Structures are given as C-alpha cells and as structure tokens.
Amino acid sequence: MPTLTAAACADLLDPLSDLAAAAALEILxxxxxxxxxxxxxxxxxxxxxxxxLLIRKELRRLIPELPIISEExxxxxxxxxxxxxxxxxxxxxxxxxxxxxxRDEYTVNIAxxxxxxxxxxxxxxxxxxxxxxxxxxxGAQRIEVSADGRTVSMQAIRTxxxxxxxxxxxxxxxxxxxxxxxxxxxxxxxxxxRCGSSIKFCRxxxxxxxxxxxxxxxxxxxxxxxxxxxxxxGGTVMAPNGAPIAYGSEDLLIPAFLAWGDPARxxxxxx
Numbered sequence: 001m002p003t004l005t006a007a008a009c010a011d012l013l014d015p016l017s018d019l020a021a022a023a024a025l026e027i028l029x030x031x032x033x034x035x036x037x038x039x040x041x042x043x044x045x046x047x048x049x050x051x052x053l054l055i056r057k058e059l060r061r062l063i064p065e066l067p068i069i070s071e072e073x074x075x076x077x078x079x080x081x082x083x084x085x086x087x088x089x090x091x092x093x094x095x096x097x098x099x100x101x102x103r104d105e106y107t108v109n110i111a112x113x114x115x116x117x118x119x120x121x122x123x124x125x126x127x128x129x130x131x132x133x134x135x136x137x138x139g140a141q142r143i144e145v146s147a148d149g150r151t152v153s154m155q156a157i158r159t160x161x162x163x164x165x166x167x168x169x170x171x172x173x174x175x176x177x178x179x180x181x182x183x184x185x186x187x188x189x190x191x192x193x194r195c196g197s198s199i200k201f202c203r204x205x206x207x208x209x210x211x212x213x214x215x216x217x218x219x220x221x222x223x224x225x226x227x228x229x230x231x232x233x234g235g236t237v238m239a240p241n242g243a244p245i246a247y248g249s250e251d252l253l254i255p256a257f258l259a260w261g262d263p264a265r266x267x268x269x270x271x
Contacts, residue, residue, distance in 0.1 A: 001085025002065050009112060009120040009135045012062070016110055016122050017133050019058050021149040023051040023108045024126035027093060035100045038075050043096045048072055051092035051108060059088050059110075071221050074252060081248040086114045089247075091221040095197030097174055104128060105173065105196030111224035116247050121228030123198050132157070132202040134232025140205050159234040159261035160207035166190050170200040170212040179215040179256075183269055187211075201226025204261040205233035212259040215240060215269070220252045227259070235261045242268035 004012075030047040038044050052072045059068050069079045070090035081087070088110065093099060095106035104127030112120040122133040129147070134140030144152045168191040169184055176194065184192065193200075193209060200212040201223070224247065227237045237245055237259045245257055260266040 001067070001082045001087075002063075003084070004066075004086040004112060004114055004119070006119045006135050006137045010138070012112070012120065013133065013135065015062055016112075016120070017131055017143065018149070019055060019062075020108045020110055020122045020124035020131055020133075021145055022058070023055050023092060024124040024129075025149055026051050026054050027099075027106075027108070027126050032100055032102065035096075040075070043100055044072065044075070045093070045096060045100065047099070048093040048096060052090065055090050055092055055108075055110065059090075069221070069252070071219070074221075079252070081252070083248070084115055086112060086119075089113050089118075089221050089224045091198075091219075091225075094222060095199075098196035103196060105199055107197045107199060109198050109221060109225035111221070111228055113224060113247060117244070118224045118228035118231070118247075121225035121232070123202055123225050123229060125197075125199060125202075132205060132229050134205065134229035136228055136231045138232065140229050140233035142202075142206055157206040157233050159204060159230070160210070162210040162260070162262035162265040164188070164265075167211060168193065168209040170195055170203055170209050172196070172200075172214060175214070175216060175218075177216045180213050183215055184213055198222065198226040201230050201259060204235055204259060205230045207261065210261050210265065214258075215256040217253045217255050218257075220247050220249075220254060223254060223257065223259075230259055230261070233261075234263075235259065236263040236266055238266060238268075240269040242266075
C-alpha cells in the first residue's frame with residue numbers, strides 16, 4: 001500500500017481544498033430535501049450521496065492507488081481498513097441532522113490517514129464559505145471562499161493557551177450524553193458552546209475555544225479531518241485515558257475522545 005508522509009501531502013493541499021470546495025457547492029446546489037433513514041437509523045440525503053460521489057471520483061483521479069473509506073460507502077459494504085500505508089477517510093456531509101433541520105453547522109470532511117493516524121485534513125463549511133485545512137507538522141490555515149469557490153482570503157491559524165480557571169468548551173448539539181456532561185460539569189467552564197459537525201475542531205484550531213469533549217462513540221470519518229487540522233494548528237486529540245486515538249477498528253468507531261487546543265492543559269479523564 002502506498003505511504004504518503006506529511007511532506008508528500010504538500011502537493012495535495014490545493015487540489016484537496018478545491019475538492020472540498022466543489023463538494024460544498026454540490027451540497028448547496030442539491031439542497032436539503034429528500035432525507036431518508038439508513039439501516040443504522042442515521043439520516044442520509046441526496047446531498048450526502050452527491051457530495052460523496054463527487055469526492056470519490058476526484059480522489060480516484062488524483063491518486064488512484066489509494067483506498068477510499070467514506071461514510072455512505074461504508075453503509076453499503078464493510079470497508080477493509082489498511083493496517084499500514086495511506087488511505088483517504090471521507091465524510092461527505094458531516095452533521096446531516098443539522099443540515100436537514102435547516103441549521104448551518106454541517107461540513108465536508110476529507111482526511112488522509114497514514115499508518116493509522118491523520119496526517120492531512122480539510123474541512124469545508126458550505127453555509128459560511130469557509131475552509132480549514134492542515135498538514136500535521138506543517139501548520140494550518142483558514143480560507144474564505146467566494147460563492148463560486150475561489151479563494152478570497154487565507155490566514156494561518158494557531159490554537160491558544162488555555163487558562164487554568166477559564167475554559168471555553170465545545171460539545172455536540174445533538175449528542176451531549178450523561179458521561180460527557182458530567183466530565184464538563186467538573187471543569188472550570190466559563191462558556192459552553194453547543195455546535196454540530198466537525199466545526200468544533202476548527203474553532204479550537206483557530207483559537208476560539210479550548211476543549212471539545214465527547215465521551216461517547218463516533219465514527220472515524222467524523223473526527224479524522226478535524227484531528228489533523230487541530231494537530232497541525234498546535235492542538236492534540238487523545239483517548240480519555242491519555243492514549244493516542246485508535247483508528248481503523250472493525251466497526252470504524254472511536255469510543256470517546258478529548259480534543260484540546262493547548263496540549264499542556266490536556267489530562268486524562270479521572271473515573
């Protein structure tokens with residue numbers, strides 16, 4: 001299996017950013033109607049499927065030898081995750097429930113995984129015409145784009161230092177369960193922000209928040225792109241016990257995680 005390092009991702013930075021922008025435009029064009037329920041009970045729309053089709057087609061053109069694991073494909077067949085080497089991990093429309101509900105907190109997520117860890121990520125927010133991207137070890141950027149996908153502005157982003165007694169914490173709008181709530185309630189939180197999709201990682205990466213906690217399962221494709229961007233911006237993502245995130249399980253589920261903007265503030269959950 002081909003292996004792409006962070007250095008090799010530099011040549012993919014613009015093509016994959018353009019692809020995320022194109023998928024965002026596809027979602028906006030298809031619109032929010034036509035929602036259905038998948039076998040696992042989660043929603044899917046024609047926009048999810050159209051964005052995934054576009055992304056998979058272009059990824060096969062860019063690097064045909066790399067495997068692609070994507071959410072809607074995985075709903076149809078169990079994907080085989082490479083133990084070594086590189087592969088793409090795609091969520092064509094993260095936050096489908098918010099999308100259907102008319103909210104703007106939904107994203108396009110594309111990650112490049114190498115030897116089980118994210119090395120590159122790009123996240124596009126169609127409703128706000130913003131793209132975040134990052135290569136681990138090489139920095140992260142926030143890009144504003146025009147209505148047709150052209151770059152309007154670009155700036156480097158960096159996480160912020162977290163105060164010991166003044167935290168801004170991001171939590172899921174739709175999935176704030178008891179364990180996460182209990183953990184957050186035990187922290188010195190001055191602002192709790194409920195938000196959908198992978199935008200939460202991006203807020204940490206650009207220094208607008210300190211922690212995104214989720215102590216409940218989520219899929220690999222939900223967090224890999226955000227993980228890469230946050231790490232590229234200076235942050236860290238870890239399991240509740242402090243171990244690295246283990247991607248590539250048989251069910252493609254991450255049991256729980258903590259994403260910190262300031263690695264010096266990160267600490268395991270005390271059970």
